[in-house]
Amino acid sequence: MIKMKNPGGWVGKILRVDLTSGKIxxxxxxxxxxxxxxxxxxxxxICWDEVPPEVKAFDPQNKIILxxxxxxxxxxxxxxxxxxxxxxxxxxxxxxxTRSGIGGHFAPELKWAGFDAVVIEGKAPRPVxxxxxxxxxxxxxxxxxxxxxxxQTQEMLWKIHGSKTRILVIGKAGENRSRIxxxxxxxxxxxxxxxxxxxxxxxxxxxIAVQGSGYxxxxxxxxxxxxxxxxxxxxxxxxxxxxxxxxxxxxFKYNIWGGGYGRGSLSLLPGELLDLCRDPSSGYSQxxxxxxxxxxxxxxxxxxxxxxxxVAFCAQSYMYLESMVHEPxxxxxxxxxxxxxxxxxxxxxxxxxxAIVPWLADCYxxxxxxxxxxxxxxxxxxSWKFIFKLLHMxxxxxxxxxxxxxxxxxxxxxxxxxxxKLAQMxxxxxxxxxxxxxxxxxxxxxxxGYAVPALALMWALDNRDALVSHSYIAMLWGAAFxxxxxxxxxxxxKIFPLLKAAMKEAYGSAEAAEFFxxxxxxxxxxxxxxVVKRYHEHSILKDCYILCDILFPYLFNANTPDHxxxxxxxxxxYAAVTGLEMDVAESYxxxxxxxxLERALAARDGRTRxxxxxxxxxxxxxxxGGRKYNRADLEKAKTEYYQLMGWDLPKGIxxxxxxxxxxxxxxxxxxxxxxxx
Amino acid sequence: xxxxxxxDLSFKIEPxxxxxxxxxxxxxGLTLGTFGLASLFTIGNLLEVLTFPNGEKVALAKxxxxxxxxxxxxxxxxxMACTNFNSPGRNSPALARLTITKDYLKGDYEPKLCYQCxxxxxxxxxxxxxxxxEIKQGTYARIIDERxxxxxxxxxxxxxxxxxxxxxxFDPHRYRTxxxxxxxxxxxxxxxxxxxxxxxxxxxxxxxxxxxxxxxD
Numbered sequence: 001m002i003k004m005k006n007p008g009g010w011v012g013k014i015l016r017v018d019l020t021s022g023k024i025x026x027x028x029x030x031x032x033x034x035x036x037x038x039x040x041x042x043x044x045x046i047c048w049d050e051v052p053p054e055v056k057a058f059d060p061q062n063k064i065i066l067x068x069x070x071x072x073x074x075x076x077x078x079x080x081x082x083x084x085x086x087x088x089x090x091x092x093x094x095x096x097x098t099r100s101g102i103g104g105h106f107a108p109e110l111k112w113a114g115f116d117a118v119v120i121e122g123k124a125p126r127p128v129x130x131x132x133x134x135x136x137x138x139x140x141x142x143x144x145x146x147x148x149x150x151x152q153t154q155e156m157l158w159k160i161h162g163s164k165t166r167i168l169v170i171g172k173a174g175e176n177r178s179r180i181x182x183x184x185x186x187x188x189x190x191x192x193x194x195x196x197x198x199x200x201x202x203x204x205x206x207x208i209a210v211q212g213s214g215y216x217x218x219x220x221x222x223x224x225x226x227x228x229x230x231x232x233x234x235x236x237x238x239x240x241x242x243x244x245x246x247x248x249x250x251x252f253k254y255n256i257w258g259g260g261y262g263r264g265s266l267s268l269l270p271g272e273l274l275d276l277c278r279d280p281s282s283g284y285s286q287x288x289x290x291x292x293x294x295x296x297x298x299x300x301x302x303x304x305x306x307x308x309x310x311v312a313f314c315a316q317s318y319m320y321l322e323s324m325v326h327e328p329x330x331x332x333x334x335x336x337x338x339x340x341x342x343x344x345x346x347x348x349x350x351x352x353x354x355a356i357v358p359w360l361a362d363c364y365x366x367x368x369x370x371x372x373x374x375x376x377x378x379x380x381x382x383s384w385k386f387i388f389k390l391l392h393m394x395x396x397x398x399x400x401x402x403x404x405x406x407x408x409x410x411x412x413x414x415x416x417x418x419x420x421k422l423a424q425m426x427x428x429x430x431x432x433x434x435x436x437x438x439x440x441x442x443x444x445x446x447x448x449g450y451a452v453p454a455l456a457l458m459w460a461l462d463n464r465d466a467l468v469s470h471s472y473i474a475m476l477w478g479a480a481f482x483x484x485x486x487x488x489x490x491x492x493x494k495i496f497p498l499l500k501a502a503m504k505e506a507y508g509s510a511e512a513a514e515f516f517x518x519x520x521x522x523x524x525x526x527x528x529x530x531v532v533k534r535y536h537e538h539s540i541l542k543d544c545y546i547l548c549d550i551l552f553p554y555l556f557n558a559n560t561p562d563h564x565x566x567x568x569x570x571x572x573x574y575a576a577v578t579g580l581e582m583d584v585a586e587s588y589x590x591x592x593x594x595x596x597l598e599r600a601l602a603a604r605d606g607r608t609r610x611x612x613x614x615x616x617x618x619x620x621x622x623x624x625g626g627r628k629y630n631r632a633d634l635e636k637a638k639t640e641y642y643q644l645m646g647w648d649l650p651k652g653i654x655x656x657x658x659x660x661x662x663x664x665x666x667x668x669x670x671x672x673x674x675x676x677x
Numbered sequence: 678x679x680x681x682x683x684x685d686l687s688f689k690i691e692p693x694x695x696x697x698x699x700x701x702x703x704x705x706g707l708t709l710g711t712f713g714l715a716s717l718f719t720i721g722n723l724l725e726v727l728t729f730p731n732g733e734k735v736a737l738a739k740x741x742x743x744x745x746x747x748x749x750x751x752x753x754x755x756x757m758a759c760t761n762f763n764s765p766g767r768n769s770p771a772l773a774r775l776t777i778t779k780d781y782l783k784g785d786y787e788p789k790l791c792y793q794c795x796x797x798x799x800x801x802x803x804x805x806x807x808x809x810x811e812i813k814q815g816t817y818a819r820i821i822d823e824r825x826x827x828x829x830x831x832x833x834x835x836x837x838x839x840x841x842x843x844x845x846x847f848d849p850h851r852y853r854t855x856x857x858x859x860x861x862x863x864x865x866x867x868x869x870x871x872x873x874x875x876x877x878x879x880x881x882x883x884x885x886x887x888x889x890x891x892x893x894d
Contacts, residue, residue, distance in 0.1 A: 074768040075757040112769055186781040215769030221761045238873040244748055290752030295871035297750040301784040309783055
């Protein structure tokens with residue numbers, strides 16, 4: 001390997017923890033970077049080398065990888081994120097590799113403590129937590145933390161290690177190996193998808209606490225400051241007159257989703273609680289809150305005398321909308337908020353609850369389940385009584401909750417018959433590698449209720465759920481908000497003209513936005529494969545550097561007449577921090593390479609073209625515009641996508657030639673060994 | 678001399694009078710001339726420095742960074758911008774010349790900034806006169822001449838006696854104490870703060886703030 005001259009960004013060490021033997025070692029990060037960049041790429045490579053298909057998610061041999069990228073812990077905007085990777089218990093019915101991003105303030109602290117990544121394997125004989133401080137790791141006893149909720153655990157650890165310590169923690173759900181358990185840090189930042197909380201629980205690992213006083217080397221500090229300032233100017237302006245929600249500059253749009261989103265916009269929905277927050281004398285408040293180094297501060301911090309304080313994300317806003325139906329006069333009430341916070345305290349992935357609750361309601365309506373059988377007050381879905389019982393049953397694996405703790409898709413499969421059929425609405429991917437909830441209606445199509453071919457393809461191909469606030473779809477959102485529409489009212493025909501120049505820049509064609517034919521009768525699949533390839537590259541690169549899903553890639557500018565974004569921002573940040581040149585075109589090649597590696601990981605677990613498919617339901621129903629996904633079109637787009645990626649067409653597995661091209665000989669060898677090539 | 682000091686303490690509430698600031702400077706000039714204990718020299722052409730090893734009065738700072746904590750979202754950009762500028766190549770809050778204290782559960786964030794005290798305990802504590810008043814850019818900020826600093830950290834201790842956390846920090850890699858010097862009049866934290874929490878407050882007459890006007894924080 002070529003010895004580099006003091007690259008910035010990476011601090012140079014990976015902490016390896018074996019909980020079975022209690023042994024802690026470290027390894028050089030430069031065994032993997034810069035080839036695999038960091039974050040998702042680094043984690044995928046480690047998983048490829050060390051987590052073979054025979055290993056099950058809850059086995060001690062499974063590894064949980066916390067990987068930061070080169071930008072974490074620096075001034076680079078939104079550099080607070082990092083990735084949790086490993087074999088995911090939530091993917092089903094076959095457990096397979098996936099990743100889950102998490103924001104907040106943990107990642108920079110880990111870098112300052114001297115580690116780019118932590119790889120944890122084995123299973124501790126008794127509950128433990130991991131304490132990482134300035135170049136060293138320690139396994140400490142957590143017997144007295146076991147059973148505490150996520151907030152209590154953090155408060156206890158702050159008492160021991162000081163309040164500057166940042167902590168990843170699991171709740172009761174994780175301890176009980178729920179497949180839908182999340183890992184939480186602070187008051188709501190969580191790694192939910194994948195169910196890695198359960199993996200931590202299976203390892204008897206209650207928490208990971210980290211504090212560091214070191215630094216992250218930056219190769220070109222002046223460039224970094226300049227690029228950062230440039231990015232600030234694109235996304236945000238200071239608040240006017242001390243009102244944090246209003247930009248100082250008249251007409252400026254916080255530049256996310258065409259101004260439909262910005263500072264403090266992950267807010268409470270209208271209702272009882274928001275009214276209280278807006279009344280200064282009530283003692284309740286909602287203020288913008290930031291992840292590390294983020295200029296936007298999209299989240300809101302909510303507090304009040306009789307509610308659990310914390311940060312509002314989309315999960316907190318949308319997890320228990322049934323309560324708004326239950327008590328429509330109250331709107332978003334304290335019950336809605338407390339329900340989401342209870343999920344946080346117990347360490348349950350709120351996104352899954354968003355599928356499980358409506359699915360239970362469907363089943364109850366169809367008389368497939370009864371109150372006596374389940375022990376849940378199903379007549380009162382939407383009430384505090386119901387959600388309290390449900391979450392506790394899931395977290396403690398009591399009765400029916402034991403089944404639900406396996407995740408909605410697995411629970412539905414166990415019930416079988418019509419109940420399983422009903423769940424397909426919420427878990428769109430058929431085949432052996434599903435298990436992830438659909439975001440809105442029609443695969444999170446935008447505008448809501450519309451079928452979007454690129455999104456169907458993203459969903460079919462992903463090893464998780466597809467990102468609905470990112471890249472292509474984010475551009476559709478942006479254009480709609482720019483013309484004053486929103487997710488529910490948008491008219492696609494009105495937003496297409498706006499997107500021409502930006503689409504040309506991002507995907508090479510001004511027509512890429514037009515997801516249905518001019519006659520409005522059928523969907524336009526022409527650009528799906530090419531759009532999705534670029535989307536995958538963008539998405540994997542931002543997860544490697546690591547930057548925020550919502551800000552990057554920056555493809556749509558709400559504040560200029562042509563709305564063209566700038567795709568070079570990420571690579572400029574990378575170059576400024578590491579001092580290594582990164583050409584945009586070259587970065588897409590790295591994206592393709594890593595995408596191929598991730599695909600190889602899934603293929604090694606047995607994934608083939610047949611698993612890249614959606615349930616029949618999605619080909620049967622018409623969308624809001626009266627159009628349908630067509631099975632043959634999806635197959636054609638898949639073929640085109642595999643072709644572009646250099647994968648085998650009938651099997652959807654990377655070919656030997658492609659793996660050689662990307663200099664992944666070990667991957668070719670491994671696939672051969674498992675008879676997949 | 679002590680009576681003089683006491684008299685000055687009573688200034689804290691009254692707005693400072695321009696003539697008064699003038700008198701101070703004159704006083705310093707006098708000290709300089711009369712006792713010959715202070716030295717006046719120039720570092721490059723960046724800053725002119727006045728030192729008062731006998732602990733004589735120090736000119737009031739003409740600028741200070743203030744924070745409106747009610748706006749703070751806790752992003753820690755100020756810390757990063759500071760260290761990226763002042764410790765180039767090393768991004769770390771441990772090297773930032775300001776500190777964000779956070780209570781993550783309650784969401785109580787507060788930037789802790791150097792007050793550029795009217796009567797700076799750090800400056801008085803320095804045994805080698807590394808702590809100086811910056812006058813070239815006219816901020817009169819209390820700064821550290823890192824070529825003189827011996828890293829004894831007495832100034833950190835002196836600050837910690839009044840303010841917590843101490844506004845001065847120790848840079849273990851270079852063995853020097855570091856301190857907010859208002860970035861020579863253009864503070865990076867103020868420039869980068871996305872929510873306008875931080876602002877540079879200037880006063881030609883000098884600001885009576887920090888110790889002894891504020892006893893603790």
